[in-house]
Structures are given as C-alpha cells and as structure tokens.
Amino acid sequence: MHLPGMATAVRTTAVGGLFAAALVMVPGGATSAVAATDYEMPFPCGQVWKGTTRANHSPSSKAIDWNRVDDVGDPVVASAPGVVTTADTVDNSGYGRYVVIDHGNGTDSLYAHMQTVAVKVGQRVDQGMQIGTVGSTGNSTGPHLHFEERTSRTVVAPYLHGVKFVFGSSPTSANCVDVPVAAKWLSRRTAALSVYRRNTVAEYRIRRPDGSTLVKRLGTSTDEPVVGDWEGNGVANPGVWSPATRTFSLQIGTRRTSIVYGATTDKPVAGDWDGDGAWEVGLRRPSTSTFLMRSATGVTRSVRLGDANDLPVIGDWDGDGASDLGVYDQTTSTFTLRKVDEEGTVWLGTIRFGSAGDLPVAGDWDGDGRTDLGVWTPTTATFTQRFATSATTAKARSLTTVRFGNRR
Template sequence: MHVRHTATSVALGTVLLSCLTLAPAQSAARRSAPAADYEMPFPCGQTWTGSTRANHSPSSKAIDWNRADDMGAPVVASAPGVVTTANKVSTGGYGKSVVIDHGNGEDSLYAHLSVVSVSVGQRVDQGMQIGNVGSSGNSTGAHLHFEERKSRTVVFPYLHGTSFVFGSSPKSQNCVDVPLAEDWTGDGIAEPTVFRRATLAKFRIMRPDKPVLVKRLGTATDQPVVGDWDGRGGANPGVYTAATTTFSLKFKGEVTSFVFGTPPDQPVAGDWDGNGRWEVGLWRARKGKFILRSAAGAKTKISLGGKDDLPVTGDWDGDGRTDVGVFDQATARFTLRKVDDEGTVWLGTITYGQPGDLPVTGDWDGNGRTDLGVWSPATAKFAMRRATEPTAARALSISTVKFGRRR
C-alpha cells in the first residue's frame, strides 16, 4: 500500500526513508546491471521522485513514483518487450497493471494505473505509452508502483545504466529515436528518418550532402506516421495519440486531426487505392489485423501475422498501391502480402537483419518498388537491402548508414 505524502512532509519523508529503507535496499541488495537497458517509465524530460520503505509490498526494491498533480500522467515502457499482463480490472493489490517481458528472464511491472492502453501479446518499443498513472488496487493515493524483476522476483532497480538512488528526483532520459523512412523530397528515393521522442517531438531527416532536415510535430508519447497526405509527391509528418485515438496530419502548413482506432492500435499509412494521396490505417496487434481507412472513412480489414508482430507497409510490386506486411522481431523475418491484378493474394517471406532490430521499409533506389531495411537500436545503423523484388532470395546490394541515437 502507498501512503501519499503532503507537500509539507516531503522533505521529512525523504529523510525518514533514508534512515529506514535506503540502507537495506542499497547495500547487499544491489545487483549487477541488468541485460535490459531500463529507463524511467515516464516521457522524455519529465522529473519524478522515486521512493520506497521497509514494509513496501512485495519488496523494498520496488519504486513508488510521484510528482505534483500526477493522476492521469502518461506511463511509458521502460524497455522494449512483449506485454504479458494487461490487467484492466481495478481490484487486487496491483489494480490495473501491465507487465512487459524483456527476455533473459527479466520483466518490468507497472501498477495502480488508471488506464491500460496495451494488450497481452503486443510488442512495445521503449518509450511507447502503455497506460496512465492512477490509484487502482491497494493504493491510497495516485502514484506509479514500478518493479524490475528477474525470474519474477523483484530486484534492485537500474535506470539509464546506473543503480537507482531511492528518494532522488531524476529527469527521465527515456528519449529514444524511432526509425522511419520515406520520400520527403519527391525524388522517388526514401530518406532514413528518426522520430525523436521529446516534450516537443521532431522528425529528423537525413539528406545526402545537406544538413539534417527537421520537422516538428507531436509529443514524446505520440507514435509517428508519415505519408503524402496531399498527393504532391513528397512525404509529410503525422502522429497518432493513442490516449485519445487521434491522428494529426500536417500538410500545407496546417494540421488536420480526426479520431480513429482504439488505444492499443498502432498507426500505419499508405496509398491504399493508388490515387497518389496517402491515407492512414491501424495495426490491431491483439487480432493480427490491419484496418485500412479510405479518404471517405470506409474501412478495409486484412488479417495477417500474429499479435507480437510489428506492422510494415510498402508497394512491394510497384503497382502504385501500398501493400501490408509484418515483421517478427524475435526472428527478423518479414512476411509481405500483395494482391495481383486478378485479385489473388500472394504472401512472401524473407529473413533480414538481426533479432531485436526494428523494421524500416522504403524505396532506396527509386525504382518504384519498396525495399526492406532494419535499424539496430544498439548501433543506430540503418541497413538497407536492395533486391529485384522485396522477397528475392538474394539482395543485389546492401548499404548501411548510422543515423539517430543508439540506445
């Protein structure tokens, strides 16, 4: 159970915590650094105070996070992984809660939420919003109960590569780059791009022999989506705000917004009908389904892949219409879907990259066919594969370029 401190008692409470809980929690209980690169479970740049106490259930190694007016504040994934618990029921000790499996027997738990915005089996990236701070379950005041665990046992927390100091108020460095690629200049060739999560988020676009092009849109908890919204031949920025299921698309100097989807959905975009103007869509992980939206609001549903896959889109056959696909991050395997002129559905698979890479697709050579690529979080390198067709067994050439922040 968490006891909320009043503003006048915070300083005294910190002193008492130092006496009562820091000694046992931060001496023999420390561990070596985990395999997962944990960051604070809050958006980039936010400052929160993390505390514990001797009788903290289930362990004094768990962190209770607070700040002023924290009810409803966004909670984000501390590290990438697969959601194994998405409890949307308020009862029970943890109340509404999320558990993310990071591999190597490590997972993280986020409890007492007011809203859970992910689903079981869904693969989430670091910095992606998974819920909101609340006071559900066995809690007497709004806060986030956070645990790092090894083999389901709470262990001493590490954040940003160092052991956490209970009672401190660090600033979140969960400021990751999200890789993308699209033709921003209208020359038919996709440029490597990253969406930098920050209070004022920005798209950073790599251009040959020119300074990085920056386009600002969205916040740290938004999900990026790009496309040629006005049909003028070059990409424009967009974001999807999962908490409100709102797309915000920027073109011609203005932002157009509309509501579409549910909180766990992930945004996609493409020219679904080949008319030159891009539309948006959704990847509904829990059902393994794409929901493509026409300009008039009509929906087309396509089943493909599994709930732990990541969505990709591209014009795999060069017919002017965007197709869909999925990427299995655990095996680095793409599965691509296209429909021929007779309406027959074709599926192709190709393994490219390394497990843990993030998928990126774009027309690297300007031939009208979308190519495959990956971005390595560990090295911040794009690896771009050019082939006669996306599922060709042999790539004609591969190029790599470092762009963005490595994690």
C-alpha cells in the same frame, strides 16, 4: 505462411526471392547475444519524478513508488522494449490495473495501480511507447506508479539509464528514444532515412544526401509517428497519432488535419490503399492481428496478417502504385509480406533479414518504384538497407549501412 506452390529455401550468401523464398540474411554476420535489459524511467522524456520506497513495501523494498504533483492521468511509458504478458484492466488485485512487460533474458518490468491500461497481452511495445496512465487502483492509498524491475519474477535493485537508482531522488527521465522512419521526404523518387525523436516536443530528423539533418517538429513524446503523402504530390508529409485521444494529426505545409480513429491499443500506419497517389491513414490492431485501412471517405477495410507481437510494415512490394501490407517478427527477424495480384489472388512471402531486436523500416531506396526492406539496430543506431532487383524472384544486389540517430 507460404501459399501452396511457393518454394522455400535457406541461403547464407544472398537474399532470395521476395515471394518465392524464406531466406536468411543478418547484417554484419551472426547475431550477437542479447544484452541485459537497459531500463529507463517509465515516464516520457524530460519529466521529473520522485521515487521512494519503505521497509515494508510489498512485495519488496526494491520496488519504486513514483510521484509528482497532480500526477493522476499522466502517461506511463515502457521502460524497455518487450512483449506484454499481463494487461489487467479490471481493479481486482492488490496491484489494481497493472501491466507486465517481458524483456527477454528472464527479465521483466511491472507497472501497477494504473488508472488506465493502453496495451493488450501479446502486444510488442517499444521503449518509450505509452502503456497507460498513473492512477490509484488496487491496494493504493493515493495516486502513484508502483514500478518493479524483476529477474526470474523476483524484484531486484533498480537501475535506470545504466545507474543504480537512489531512493528518495528526483531524476529526469532520459527515456528519449529514436524511432526509425523512411519516406520520400526530399525526393519524389527515393526514400530518405529518418528517425522520430521522442523529445518533449517531438521531431522528425531527416538525413539529407550530404549527411546534414532536416528537422520537422510535430507531436509529443508519447505520440506515435506516421508519415504519408497526404496531398498526393509524391513527397511525404509528417504526421502523428495520439493514443490518449485516438487522433491523427497530419501536417501539410502550415495546414493541419485531424482524424479521430481507432483504439488506444492500436498502432498507426499509413498507405496509398487505392493507388490514387494520395495516402490515407490506417491502423494495426494487435489484439486481433488485423490491419484497418481507412479510405478518404471514412470507409474501413480490414485484413488479418501476422501475430499479436508482430510490427507493421507498409510498402509497394510489386510497384503497382498501391500500398501493400507486411509485418515483422523481431524475435526471428522475419518479414512476412502480402500482395494481391491482378486476378485478386493473395500472395504471402517471408524474408529473414536483420538481427533479433532490430526495428523494421521500408522504402524505395533505389527509385525503381518498388519498396525495399531495411532494419534499424537500436544499440548502434544503424540502418541496413536491402537493395532488391525484382519483386518476386530477385536476389539482393547489395546491402548498405548508415549510422543515423541516437543509439539506445
């Protein structure tokens, strides 16, 4: 995705120019083989559901029918991370409205008879992210979620939280994952590492310089984290976005502001789009690979960047005070970053950094006014920060790894 005149190089000893090269850097050495899929319950953290089957259960007695009292409209979440390969929003099959998520290694999971579907084909979803709601569509005799774990499209015996599921039991969901975040929580100069923990009452857990943790509670387990300097004082504030209501809830001290914006299939972002110091909300729309940047007055500007399965990354790549756009491809561990120069020319650059399955983070690690890249490895709960020295031509000075959060 380079513009004409942008050089391309591959190196294994250093990370090169941000907008001049596409370079390789894998924290800790070569990428390890991807492990088998570790499924959790397809429901938010802490919820209790009963799972049953029957001898003539179609297409297999190994599929689980999940129920609890008054469950119509309850959230359904991804049991493992992956890419959506089916998102049937029309009740035209035995499965009714249903979703299939490809987890790699020939494995996928299926969620059927849903009332609503909240994802699009090609969209990458993280574990614990809401993908729809419980319903009774298709060949269903009553509200429930039909759930399958599959290998090579064949239903297999289900395992949840690493243990073989016992049909007829009522387990508690341990789908309580951390999501990496970085922001200037504690200082106007440098970004601090943090995670958004999908508990019943969700919370931001922020790592202080001495290793202790600051906790800010906001939202629920199905909300999506969004952080920004809402008041323009140089320090980040917490926020969340609810896909069910399409509502941003932004916290400033004891005051909370709500903004209804977007569609249920969108992904929230935030940035200082105009460089005035105060951050605004925005969205990335996977169905069109488009960023929607909302101004303080409600006017929206759109920019297409990346593909449907890319994850959004926001940062000030050139240090001019305004936020720039970027995306991260988990499969190839590639950041694609976009900036606009003083003459209005758009520049794109790519950097390979991290390992397959890592989640992207970005923050000003060294306080030079320019955003640096990073990744968080879910299996080890490890942040790897990349310290760069120039927006366009510098090599990375160093990498720093920090264990923080709960590993998956």
